[in-house]
Amino acid sequence: MKLQCIHYENFRNHRLLNFEPSYGISILYGPNASGKTSILEGVHYCALTRGFHNALDSECLYFSSDFFVLESSFLDATERATTVRVLYTKEKEKKIIVDKSEIKPFSRHIGRIPCITFSPAELVIVNGAPAERRRFLDNAICQTNRRYLDDLLAYKRVLQQRNALIGQMYEKTGSQKEMLAIWTDSLSRLAASIVYTRMQFLSSFLPLFQTLYQLLSPDEHPTIVYRCSLGKVFHDSSIDQLYSQFLVKFEETEREEILRGQTMTGPHRDDLLFLLHTREIKKYASQGQMRIFLIALKLSQHRLFSDILGEKPICLLDDLFSELDASHSNAIFRLLETCGQTIITSAENKPYSHVDSISIESLKGIKEM
Template identity: 30%
Template sequence: MHIKHLKIVNFRNYKSSDFDFSEGVNIIFGPNGTGKTSILEAIYFLGISKSFRTSSDRDMLSFSEEHFHVFGEFYNSKKQKLLVNFNYQKDVGKKAFVNGEKLEKLTEIIGKIPIVILSPEYENISSSGPLLRRKFLDRVISLTDREYLKKLIDYRNILRERNELLKDYQRKAFFDYDVLMEAIDERLVDCAVYIYTARRNFLREFRGIVRKEMEELSGRVRIYDMRLDRESLEEDYKDVLKKKLLENFPRDVAIARTTSGPHLERLSIIFDGKDIRDIGSQGEQKIALVAIKLAEAEFIYNRLKERPILLFDDVFAYLDENHRQNLCCKLVSGCQIILTTTDKGVLAYFSKDVTVEAIELDVA
């Protein structure tokens, strides 16, 4: 997959701008504050329907404007064209169109344009806590498994319904596990089993890819692993979770919150026997993060047979000289790459045989 053309109107600091990209390596140069990250944000928005910098679409509006427009012209590996439009209107919301057809649900765009993003503003899972790590799992699996995305959305809706009922029981001081709660738990467990299984199947494949990327990036073998709290697949997980929900019901009512289920799973990133968040130096954490992102791209390709677009925001600031060189050698392996940097010296890290498209931004 690659993007050939991007047009953004009233988006961040861009009133109306067009950008063209090559199928290979693209580097966006410019001082801080010139809108480099906003270009990556617009491309990511087209593929995911969300920003990686903010949870509010309104934040992407140019100052004093009422709407923004983002358009992208994409081509897949079969040279098929994909025209994606997003229109956002203040106080109304956003609408998405693919090849002129309006999407009934924004989630329909997920997986059509595979994208991997690495940015200081987004998902530093090597040093983050449980919530961001779960979000990483859910996002990557959802890109390649639409049933997982459906089950995840259903699970969150049912969980919200269960927690609202728990609040009602708390107000009434009602601590009897009744048929209404049992019916909700049946639906919750059905979704939870799929999520539980899919996450473990994902990690079985993904951890091996990460190890390979770590070795190639760092040039040495280290003990590295990714695992969830309960690593093995339990055939009786459905019964185990049902039992937990029943046993924890009095406590759940007391705090008006569900305390069992995949929404609380913890993902550990193990480096030489311990979680990298606890023992890894900043340099090790950054290398691990880059390796995870490269592994994410490889995993997506293995599942979709389509190379994702790599959006790397100021990635060279993460790495020392040796790792920069190793990364640039890896970035010419078939994916379209769009990098941002303030340093034109990064061109020296690419082989003379590699064509690099340079996009230079000036201070407005």
């Protein structure tokens, strides 16, 4: 997948700006707070319908503007063009228009423009709360698996309904007990499908990740373990086996769930354990090791997407080389040369061969009004 061009109007700190990256590696360089990240974020909106790090649409408005518009054009591996227009106004809901047709719900667009991101803020995937790792895993699977995205959305709806019911069940009535059984069965089926898909994804992802990580840090041995709220789960478990396990677990914890007023088991409580040399990375690794771990996660995601989709995702890499030594930077560049279109932001120009360097100041000076 390649971005041909993107137009920004009233987006972040760009009132009017056009950007046309090369089809290989582009480095967008310039001072901090000059709008480099905003350019990546605009592409992210067009690919995934939202900004970085769950930013509110209203936060992306240019100063006192009432609206922003993003207009972009992409080419896939067969040279078929796709246009994406994102329009947001304070008075109306956001609109996503693809090839002149409005998309509703936005989830229908996910996967059409495969995209991989990196930013320093995403280090929370490695060293933050379990929710950050679940979000990474879910976002990765959703771009290649429509069924998973549908299951995930359905699971969130059923979970909300089940939590609302058990929050009212101080004393179980007959009708409440019957309704709880219905919600529990629905939740168990969806949970089984989600956990199964996550484990299948990781079984394909982990070998790629370990191979790629050791290209960056040959002396280190990483692994990823899926920590399931069910307890011990075998990687060859079927969906039916997981469904039965969930039913048993919910029966065991029903009383405690009613006392707490919340569902205590399910994929919304699971986690990924990131290890280096069998030790948990967020407890023992240096900042540099955690950064390399995250970069390896993202580049492995790119390779897996390419294998599954037959389409290389666009790479949007914000402040990629900060805090990295020359050896790691060179190793990453060698990997990126095979990744298709890559847009990197940097405070300084990086004099690498086969790289298109673009100054944010000259870009704004020529194309921003």
